[in-house]
Amino acid sequence: MTRLLYLLLSDRNRDTVVGDLVEERRARAAEKGAIHAEVWFALEVLSFVPHVAVSRCSKHFVLTSFCLFTALCGAWLGAMDLRLRHPGYIGREGIALTIVLQALLTLSMLVLPACVVKVLTLAGTCGIVWLAFKAFNGVMHDPHFEGYIVLIAFALAVQAVLTWHVVLRQRPTGTVLSRTTAPLQ
């Protein structure tokens, strides 16, 4: 939970907020018992999630918008294929699921920039770039032009580029786990 809190907080507030919560957890543990204190601590940490999610997603508004768009497209493609059940729909369901999962993974990475999540997200970008290329190539060689596929392929490619841009600009999270006291102002 402390590690989750570290990931949720900005560099500026990391030590001070965790310090406040740790101090109160200790006081509660002495007063009401360890289990009560741990449950309280977990709930307090979780209370940061919605605020951090809104703040970080609005900070990366363009990437968030592309993720929401591709997630909606993926869900729509999946629902349509499931309803129509044309030959080979199982494979296309997998593609739709991949698109949705990658969008959700990218949004999770924005909220919780843990190393594992970043690596998975970057690996996922390779998958969506490949899907975008495959879709674009398929449309170009198909006599029946499907404009919406080109649009989704373009959105996936932009999402991948923006994801790399955001990850490369983020500071490594490993350094923030040290318990150093910030300099006095």
Place this chain on the structure above:
Amino acid sequence: MAELLGTFEQIILLAVMTLEEDAYGRSVLRESQASGASERTMAAGAVYSTLDRLEEKGYLVSRLEAGMPERGGRARRFYRLTANGVVALNETRRTLVRIWRGKQRKLKTWSPSKYIGEA
């Protein structure tokens, strides 16, 4: 003219003002809840993010103090109300008083059911 403050921002600024030199994240949360300003339990995340936002706006300033052993040596951030914060609080209060002037009596006697079906 200072920006008008939201209800939660007012609660936090007033808590910082009340606590004077002892205003840090948890004490602000406790004071805000104790003041009875909100009937619901306040989320710690909301309080800390509001403190940050108010500091960015220049209504609060903060200083760090060295951490105690019970905090694992982590620093504590204390907040103080600035002159801009006082202006914003006064401005907001004046605006609310102006908006409410003469409306309170009407609200007391207001009966929505009286107007149902008149349109």
